[in-house]
Amino acid sequence: MTLDLVTLPALSDNYTFLLHDDDSGATAVIDVPEAAPIDAALRERGWTLSEIWLTHHHADHIQGVEALLAKHPAKVTGARADTHRLPPLDRAVSDGDSFTFGGEEVHVMDVSGHTVGHIAFHLPGSTIAFTADSLMALGCGRVFEGSMEQMWDSLQKFTVLDPETTICSGHEYTQKNAEFALTIEPDSSALKSRADAIAAARARGEPTVPSRLSDELATNPFLRAADEPVRRNLDMMDAPAAEVFAEIRRRKDAF
Template sequence: MALEIEQFMCRSDNFGILIHDAETGETALIDAPEERAILEAVERTGWRPTMILTTHHHPDHVEANLALKERFGLAIVGPAAEAPRIPGIDRKVREGDTVRVGRQEARVIETPGHTAGHVSYHFADAGVAFTADTLFSLGCGRLFECKPPVMLASLRKLAALPLDTVIHCGHEYTEANARFALSIDPTNSALKERAAKVSRLRAEGKPTLPTTLAAEMATNPFLRWHDPVIRRNLGMENASDEAVFTEIRKRKDIF
């Protein structure tokens, strides 16, 4: 059976996510941004969580850890590199470790950049990856704790996943990201079409996620450091991948 996913809004722009293995009934949360919204989702679905898969230590991803642990007695999994900063952590995971939610298995991928210990979770059989604040729809996370080469290496890992992988991210940033993407890749027809679709969805109050890796590879400038058109637009035709990525991130920071 496929992994069932309930995506919902938390706080102002965070996504909350419940994942459920229908065969065993086991349920996990991807991060814990807000207790109230999560409890409403649990009530709506009837899925009682037994685990939180934490991606990184930022408060808007771990705020409800302890309250949910007290309420449900759940286990908290999170990156070993950030363990002291993750409330209630029970299990510390590293690159290549696996985590099971019922019969569904996720591989832990270390994806530092936004924070120094950020991890993503890839459920290969279900064809889905939870990338939180590393890879966004049409963007990537701000570099709060690492230099650009670290984030570039993390994005290369994610770009190597199967193209049909469904991507769930941590925030609803797609519309703003699309505006920036068009500023450096204005002739990309796939990007223009996608930006128009995103605008329609947001005007209707609908989420722009999930996305797919194929869509991101075609339209997300942070996965297109190699693209000759973007390089020409930046005046960096012969620059290194690292230099191009660094310039794109720099421009987004002040956009």
């Protein structure tokens, strides 16, 4: 089964995503930073919006929902735990829930940390995960509401997915993330190569999102807090992985 995935830039550095099933005609959008680019993309392709999936309550992920619904009535899905901070939901979901889209199962993952109630949507059949501000390309979201340990635990949920999974995150932060990652693993040839490719893509005005999970596992310092090279470089060989992660996150916050 193949679903069409369209990556759309929005606002200054956000991304939103369209997911379309040719057989049923169903179309979902994941997060709505603003309505205009989504409306334009739907009209250009002749697609009818059927679903809106929301990952968390921050304005830059939901503020376009009302305007989009005014033109494209659709079923809204979001976290049950965040109902009080999201637009009105037609389907409230929790960790471990699943639903069907285009004949494929969509698994809901609680990935709290950036916010409490942040969820991700994983489609194992298409090897796609919509991670928003949890796992990001060469980074992760700031820990605003949850704890560092909670964020570390959330990120670990992605490490067991198929390494070929396409990671659809919420922002074009990758080049800055790469610059920071090199302060954590300056001798990593894989990271250096990826950083060079990212810089070249940005120079051409190309997006760096989505990314591939295998690349994140190999180069993203926030997934590598348990790995020896990272621990050694931080002089934290005997520290629990969650503490190493917290140190990396604190350094990034000040970077």
